Amino acid sequence: MDSSVVLKEVELAPPAAPKVGRAKINWRTHFQQHWPLYVMLIPAIVSMILFRFYPMWGILFAFKKYSPVAGFAKSPWVGLKNFSRFFSSDYALPILRNTISIAVGKIVVGQIVAILFALFLNEVRSHFFKRTVQTMTTLAHFLSWIIIGGMMVQILSTKGAVNQIVTSFGLEPIRFLSDPAVFPWTLIGLETWKEFGWGAVIYLAALTNINPELYEAAAVDGADRFQRMRHITLPGIKTLIILMSCLSLGGILSAGFEQVLVLYNPVVYKTGDILDTYIYRVGLVGSGGMPDYSLGTAVGLLQGGVGFVLILVSYWLADKFANYRVF
Amino acid sequence: MHSSRLTRRQMLRAGVVASGATLVAACTPNVVKETVEVKQTVVVKEEVEVTSVVEKQVTTVVEKEVVVTATPGPGECEMDWTPTFPEPFKKYDPPVEVNIVLGERYDSLPENGPYNKYNNPMYNRILEHTDVRYMSKWEPAGDPAADSQKLNTAIASGDPPDMWQASGTFLQELIDFGALAEFKEIWEATASPLVKEKKGYPDHYAWKQVLQDGKLYGIPMQSGPADNDDIGFIRQDWLDKVGMKMPETIDDITEVARAWKKAGICEYGIAASKQLVTWMVDLAPVLGAYGHMPGAWVEDGAGGLTYDSLSDGVKQALAQIRSWYAEGLMDPDFITYDPYPGGYQSVSSEKCGIWFSPFWNYNIDLNVNEKIPEFLQVIMPYPKGPEGKQGRWATMSWGAPVIFRAGLDPVVIEALINNLNWQTEFHANWEKYQQYGAFDHDTAFLEGWDWAFDENCEVVIGPYPGTWHCVEFGWNNNPGYPSQQYDIYAPAFKWMNEPDKTKLNKAQRYLVSSKANQRSVEGFNYSYETQAVQIVNQFWGTPGPKMTERLPDLKTLEDTVFLNIIVGNDPIERFDEFVQEWKANGGDDITAEVSAWYRSINS
Amino acid sequence: MIAENSLGDRLFTIFLYLMMALLAFLCVAPFIHVISLSLSSNAAIKMGAVGLWPVDFHTQNYQFVLKEPQFMRSFGVSVVRVVFGVSAMLIMTIMTAYPLSRDSVPMFGRTPFKMIMLFSGMFGGGLIPTYMAMRSLHLTNNFLVLILPGALAVFSVILVMNFFRGIPVELTEAAELDGASHWDILFRIFLPVSLPVLATISLFSAVGHWNSWFDGVIYMDEIRMWPLQSYLYARVTSQMIQKSGTAAGGTAERMGQSFNELTPEGLSTAMILVATIPILLVYPFLQRYFVKGLTLGSVKG
Incomplete structure (x- = not known):
């Protein structure tokens, strides 16, 4: 499941219950009364141990020069060499830069479009029309990039549908997939296209909660439609916007693996290669011969570690700025 | 590639x-x-x-x-x-x-x-x-x-x-x-x-x-040695249409493609895919016309080997392909094509009439004749470069x-x-x-x-x-x-x-x-x-430690630079920088390693 | 709401509807194009003549797909996988979320557990160790491998946990005074009001199960056990489709029989579309449900 999507839903659950004062607990009676709470956690604990922690020794691969032939035990330890190899390669910096800028671009543009879309769709009175538009715009969210990618390569080609429109205005065709300067924007644009409808769902749900009397009062005061949107609707979802922005911080090192994989090519590596594609190329496919599993694991570990910290920070920020407790 | x-x-x-x-x-x-x-x-x-x-x-x-x-x-x-x-x-x-x-x-x-x-x-x-x-x-x-x-x-x-x-x-x-x-x-x-x-x-x-x-x-x-190497193919029916003879040199190819395009016969002329040297619809024989082949290790004249991607011939060939691209004789989107189906389809859908493929692709016309009866595919001799050279990648x-x-x-x-x-x-x-x-x-x-x-x-x-x-x-x-x-x-x-x-x-x-x-x-x-x-890669040993460690990055560099030169994102002078970068980032070590291997097997 | 009568407002309304319609169209246009491709003739596709409307309409691609035994079998595998996968996820999520959500009851190790759970969601051991772990658990080439590892979905737990937290404390307290056990509270009070959030996570989980392909390819030794997306992946992205399409088309051409319009493109798009239909059928139904549910949740908070 796409974690960022779920996170977007989180906010609609209410704020956390107040913390309970720390009274002295008689553990004996506590367990007698509350044992089901612990029993209920058993499946999750077993599942975590078997499927999460048991394979986690694989992280040690990052500190070895792993050969699938030798197996784990016989592969030599190399300390932090895999990490230093990554950072000393010419690719570390551009890849980090690309990853962060593409991810930030997707978050910012995606949020803005989703919010604007929600604001305007909220103005639509016809219930049927609203629902139809909503269904149509969320459709793409449910399809994987593997399926959409091939289609997009065609549509964005020099003679593709989009460029036919561009050239009909007498402009030069845009090289969406082969101009390094344009490519990140292509990624951002396509991601926004695919996800804005879905992103708007949460805002639309929140908008229905704004007190209608506010609008009426504003209308009486002579506020026009745009003024109402700006002064009532927008503030009504302000907290939500802050919250979503905070939470999206956790995804800043994931710029969309599948999307980039199906759309990029060597010409746009300079601006389009991201951490995930790098890990995939190095660690799973390998360039001519064997995949460098250890290097892939090391970079993946870095990504996971930083990602974990970022998520914790994002939860803290959400708590601080939107007064929302995720945990 | x-x-x-x-x-x-x-x-x-x-x-x-x-x-x-x-x-x-x-x-x-x-x-x-x-x-x-x-x-x-x-x-x-x-x-x-x-x-x-x-x-x-x-x-x-x-x-x-x-x-x-x-x-x-x-x-x-x-x-x-x-x-x-x-x-x-x-x-x-x-x-x-x-x-x-x-x-x-x-x-x-x-x-x-x-x-x-x-x-x-x-x-x-x-x-x-x-x-x-x-x-x-x-x-x-x-x-x-x-x-x-x-x-x-x-x-x-x-x-x-x-x-x-x-x-x-x-x-x-x-x-x-x-x-x-x-x-x-x-x-x-x-x-x-x-x-x-x-x-x-x-x-x-x-x-x-x-x-x-x-x-x-x-x-x-x-x-x-003949099983999978590229040979050149051309649309004979299109040649006849513009009344031109079989191209023999790189310049002839340019002329033919230009004539086709001018006559509105096809959109581009010369087919390619994002891999310059590969198994189908590639440009290896064009590079070969300049006597060199990217990806091959060839004798350096001093008993060792040198990496042919760095040679001046490759630069000249890239300049030629770049000019084709700039003139619109190649599909502007070719870099998004895999050899198959993209590269293949640029021929079967009549966008291009000159392509290079192994002999077992001598049948694209037969596959589409039902829909395009006039499509006639014939063998085109290996084009000669400015110095009269011909060359093809020798497949393993x-x-x-x-x-x-x-x-x-x-x-x-x-x-x-x-x-x-x-x-x-x-x-x-x-x-x-x-x-x-x-x-x-x-x-x-x-x-x-x-x-x-x-x-x-x-x-x-x-x-x-x-x-x-x-x-x-x-x-x-x-x-x-x-x-x-x-x-x-x-x-x-x-x-x-x-x-x-x-x-x-x-x-x-x-x-x-x-x-x-x-x-x-x-x-x-x-x-x-x-x-x-055939331009034969003289290195066929097991990759040494330097090659294993450095070549993947260098290969990425090479692909990126070559294609960016062709599509005009980078100037042709970028090639000289590439050569220096390649050498400085471990390429010299790899060359030494490969040459040592070559001397050892020849002694 | 408010009556809008001025000319400007009316123009705005027209503009608004047009804009929204255009956006909606932009979102579905590529799909319409794909549908048209799957219904168009070989020649029309090759000439790039297919836009938003099929050219030389025919349904052979669909006939072929629906007659393909492995496609239908994989479809079945996927359906079973979704049913069991979502059920397992629901049970696991509810049981995990409940204790974590009962903040009024102090609990030994609750916060560390949550941290560990979050941590476990962030890191994986990587492909090879995971594969080896599954093998030692005798889960390779076993249908359960498609269901069990994904049953604990951390973010679903967080979602449900927060939803449970929003259920008015008074309800719970009243029940506790009546001597209700945790099971009573969970089944009699929490679950009945949680349908919306459960529908939401079920949709996520179902879509996730339906769309995932990699586990099938890696863990299942026999293609007949592959879920639909693994099969599609192999056929659509790995060029097998080209083989199959051309071989099938070629064979048929020689036979002079019905499938002479099969193309790799047409076939793959037809497969993709047939594979997407269940999502398209389920989503609008659930969409209404869960938007309503989400609204409900926040009103209550």
Whole structure:
């Protein structure tokens, strides 16, 4: 499941219950009364141990020069060499830069479009029309990039549908997939296209909660439609916007693996290669011969570690700025 | 740029007689570690005597293939040939079982038919004549990346198949860590004289990767020098339209493409894909016209090797391709195309009329003639560069060797070598055994499947040609020796040139009447005769530590720079910076490593 | 709401509807194009003549797909996988979320558990160790491998946990005074009001199960056990489709029979579309449900 999507839903659950004062607990009676709470956690604990922690020794691969032939035990330890190899390669910096800028671009543009879309769709009175538009715009969210990618390569080609429109205005065709300067924007644009409808769902749900009397009062005061949107609707979802922005911080090192994989090519590596594609190329496919599993694991570990910290920070920020407790 | 080359056989396995060569994936099994490395390519060491299959111009006899839906009843027509099989080299009772990566051509098995992966004519033939029963360890996805991941995880968790293929560093590691069976004694005792001769044991260089310190760890699967190299093709009908003669130089090609474009015949002219040097619809012969080949290691004149991507010739070639691109003689989106289907389709959809592909692609027109009757594909000679040079990338002539896991029962290995003996005998003497399926897809030739009788009791194509022969692993149906293709095409050529076709039996007549088959022989012959223009990668050893560590990044750099120069994102001067960057970022170390290896094998 | 009568407002309304319609169209246009491709003839596709409307309409691609035994079998595998996968996920999520959500009841190790759970969601051991772990648990080439490892979905737990927290404390307290056990509270009070959030996570989980392909390819040895997306992946992205399409087309052309319009493009798009239909059928139904549910949740908070 796409974690960022779920996170977007989180906010609609209410704020956390107040913390309970720390009274002295008689553990004996506590367990007698509350044992089901612990029993209920058993499946999750077993599942975590078997499927999460048991394979986690694989992280040690990052500190070895792993050969699938030798197996784990016989592969030599190399300390932090895999990490230093990554950072000393010419690719570390551009890849980090690309990853962060593409991810930030997707978050910012995606949020803005989703919010604007929600604001305007909220103005639509016809219930049927609203629902139809909503269904149509969320459709793409449910399809994987593997399926959409091939289609997009065609549509964005020099003679593709989009460029036919561009050239009909007498402009030069845009090289969406082969101009390094344009490519990140292509990624951002396509991601926004695919996800804005879905992103708007949460805002639309929140908008229905704004007190209608506010609008009426504003209308009486002579506020026009745009003024109402700006002064009532927008503030009504302000907290939500802050919250979503905070939470999206956790995804800043994931710029969309599948999307980039199906759309990029060597010409746009300079601006389009991201951490995930790098890990995939190095660690799973390998360039001519064997995949460098250890290097892939090391970079993946870095990504996971930083990602974990970022998520914790994002939860803290959400708590601080939107007064929302995720945990 | 040289990754994912497929051999003609893999293409043909999938195909049917005429449309076969458009197909890519193999009959699903195998594909383990099939990715070919840049560094491991051929060095043709011995003098090759070039004997042409076709001594004179092929005069083709085109007979329209007749489509039948109903065959005459049993007994009405008679086969005037008698297929036989070589004698088994040794019987095993019960048959030996071998676990391999074996899939089912589930998409092409006749609907609800009796056949499956353990019961089909090919499987049964192997079982019956060689007593080898292949078992499916798992079924492949048909996607090289996913399949090699699965194989790697299986090996890493100590559960490999009984036999598979591996090459390069991977092979070397398998050997070093004792993961492979050593079987020199069994091989010496079991392999037939014919197999040893055909595979050039033990002197052919392909054996050097598996024959180490007097021990034998694998059996190379070789191919011939003409089997997969590119040749040039051009649309003859378009040439005629603009009244131009066959281009001979790079400049001629420019002129022709320009004329086509001007006349509104096609959108671009010259076909390409995002890989400059690859297995299909690439630009290797254009680069070759400047005497150099990216990705190849060539002699530096001082006893060592140098990386040819850095040469000035490559820069000139890139400048030429760049000017084609800028002028619109190439598809502006070519860098988003894979060789197949993108590159191929730019030809089949009539966007381009000049392209480079292996000889087994000498049939794109046949595949589309029904829709585009005027499409006529002919061979275009290798274009000459400004200094009159010609060149093509010499494809690797030995594939990943077949290897056995350590601990495999020696009897199984012996049975598998006997299987190879039988397959080699079968293919090398297919004429004698009258097994006409060997021509097209190395398979059975069964009535009601591959062929049928028409109302005149002539042999015509059957309802399921090229399907259901599912057991493809290593040498099954493909013993993999350098002259194999030659052995198969020579008799076919003889029949083609037989003026009195009544002397041929019905099956032979059927084979030579196919235009696709005639093209195959003609194309093969051209490729075979022109092998002097090969630019051969002289490095074929196991990649050393520097190469393993640095080359992936450098390869990325090279691909990025070359394509960016071509599409005009970077100026041509970027090439000089690239050379410096390449050297400074470990390239010099790799060159030293490779040169040391070259000196060591030559001393 | 408010009556809008001025000319400007009316123009705005027209503009608004047009804009929204255009956006909706932009979102579905590529799909319409794909549908058209799957219904168009070989020649029309090759000439690039297919836009938003099929050219030389035919349904052979669909006939072929629906007759393909492995496609239908994989479809079945996927359906079973979704049913069991979603059920397992629901049980696991509810049981995990409940104790974590009962903040009023102090609990030993609750916060560390949550941290560990979050941590476990962030890191994986990587492909090879995971594969080896599954193998030692005898889960390779076992249908359960498609269901069990994904049953604990951390973010679903967080979602449900927060939803449970929003259920008015008074309800719970009243029940506790009546002597209700935790099971009673969970089944009688929490679950009945949680349908919306459960529908939401079920949709996520179902879509996730339906769309995932990699586990099938890696863990299942036999293609007949592959879920639909693994099969599609192999056929569509790995060029097997080209083989199959051309071989099938070629064969049929020779036979002079019905499937002479099969193309790789047409076939793959037809497969993709057939594979997408279940999502398209389920989503609008659930969409209404869960938007309503989400609204409900926040009103209550």
